[in-house]
Amino acid sequence: MFAYRGDDYFAESVRVRDLAEACGTPFYCYSRAGIETAYRRYETAFRGLDVAICYALKANSNQAIIGLLAELGAGADVVSGGELRRALRARVAPEKIVFAGVAKTAPEIELALDAGIRQFNVESVPELEAISRIAAGRGQEAVVAFRINPDVDAHTHEKISTGKSEDKFGIPWRSARAAYRHAATLPGIRIAGVAMHIGSQILSLDPYAQAFGRIADLVADLRADGHAIDTIDLGGGLGVAYSNDQPSPPSANEYADLVRQTLGHLDCRFVIEPGRSIVAMAGVLVSRVIYVKEGSARQFLIIDAAMNDFLRPSMYGAYHHIAPAKRNGGPGVAYDVVGPVCETGDTFARNRTLPEQAAGDFVAIEGAGAYGSVMASGYNTRLNAPEILVAGDDYRVIRKRPDYDSLIDLDFVWGDGEKTC
Ligand code: LLP
Numbered sequence: 436m437f438a439y440r441g442d443d444y445f446a447e448s449v450r451v452r453d454l455a456e457a458c459g460t461p462f463y464c465y466s467r468a469g470i471e472t473a474y475r476r477y478e479t480a481f482r483g484l485d486v487a488i489c490y491a492l493k494a495n496s497n498q499a500i501i502g503l504l505a506e507l508g509a510g511a512d513v514v515s516g517g518e519l520r521r522a523l524r525a526r527v528a529p530e531k532i533v534f535a536g537v538a539k540t541a542p543e544i545e546l547a548l549d550a551g552i553r554q555f556n557v558e559s560v561p562e563l564e565a566i567s568r569i570a571a572g573r574g575q576e577a578v579v580a581f582r583i584n585p586d587v588d589a590h591t592h593e594k595i596s597t598g599k600s601e602d603k604f605g606i607p608w609r610s611a612r613a614a615y616r617h618a619a620t621l622p623g624i625r626i627a628g629v630a631m632h633i634g635s636q637i638l639s640l641d642p643y644a645q646a647f648g649r650i651a652d653l654v655a656d657l658r659a660d661g662h663a664i665d666t667i668d669l670g671g672g673l674g675v676a677y678s679n680d681q682p683s684p685p686s687a688n689e690y691a692d693l694v695r696q697t698l699g700h701l702d703c704r705f706v707i708e709p710g711r712s713i714v715a716m717a718g719v720l721v722s723r724v725i726y727v728k729e730g731s732a733r734q735f736l737i738i739d740a741a742m743n744d745f746l747r748p749s750m751y752g753a754y755h756h757i758a759p760a761k762r763n764g765g766p767g768v769a770y771d772v773v774g775p776v777c778e779t780g781d782t783f784a785r786n787r788t789l790p791e792q793a794a795g796d797f798v799a800i801e802g803a804g805a806y807g808s809v810m811a812s813g814y815n816t817r818l819n820a821p822e823i824l825v826a827g828d829d830y831r832v833i834r835k836r837p838d839y840d841s842l843i844d845l846d847f848v849w850g851d852g853e854k855t856c
Contacts, residue, residue, distance in 0.1 A: 632670025718804020741774025
């Protein structure tokens, strides 16, 4: 995927410095082989189980990446009308699309019914009632699973933990039977199963074991209540190894074995929604050193990528390895690696030892394939970083750098503004 050949940093067989010189910086660079390998790990691990691997588009929704995964056989987990449109445009089969997300609007529900998606993961009774109203009004039947909140602590960052009772997600597991009873009375609704998702960047199987136990009990209860439960959506969440200092994440094999042990006896079809673990390590953000600045207490490496391009370090305090595009074998210098945005939070790393850098050198921020480009903003009127996909010794630009005029042209001065959006 990404490794040194000699002292040069390569994406597969393409030298990253050559890409940077050809395309300008900053840019995201993805490895096709990296994505494919990660996907195949799930496919292999779940062999023998009836599973749909629905890639969570939120991790990285570039059309080329969705399309690549669709060609490999993946379905999609979408959380908005926008993501649903992306999945359909990338030719993901509608019967492999699950629509999750906290609050689907009427137009989104209609779009999904038009497309004939596999399943809605419903997060509240009012949402269920809206789906029922719309589907019944069109003489259709929506296939639904309630997202169950199992009240399990996934022991991950508080901002990405989703399965505790105080989190906004899903139906509390203790009131699930009543919700299903109500669902069974509604027109336009076919109950197919249960869904869960307890968080992201999960580094232990224990929370899954706990949640799967609750789900198994619930499926038995729901069946006893007369509901035809044949699908369990397990959500996403397996973590990745961003740093050598963190616990290593469970493998897809270990995860699939746990599914077999805890849920295998239920004779269900499974859906999994991995995002991060498919794309995170298959992407880097390549940036150029603008200046090296001597502070009174620190050396700042000021690079041309910023928090608007890649939010994870400032938003979650996330560690990301930074690899120089050229190693020089020197003793190394401790830098604070920062971007040009006017906030102290615009910091990628503090006190990070790197080979001595000079203006014009390139660095790659690793583990940036997931929740990187998709979380970019236009803060400081910075243009979103383009994206490049490498395959072997070839590459293609899969998203162009926008231009300033089209960005600024979205705004109107008072006299030119209209009354509708
Ligand atoms: N399914 C559901 C319902 C989800 O909410 C998520 C992620 C996934 C699947 C995919 O989870 P994954 O396999 O990627 O862990 N921006 C944050 C991560 C937010 C995750 C939100 N939900 C970050 O950069 O760490």
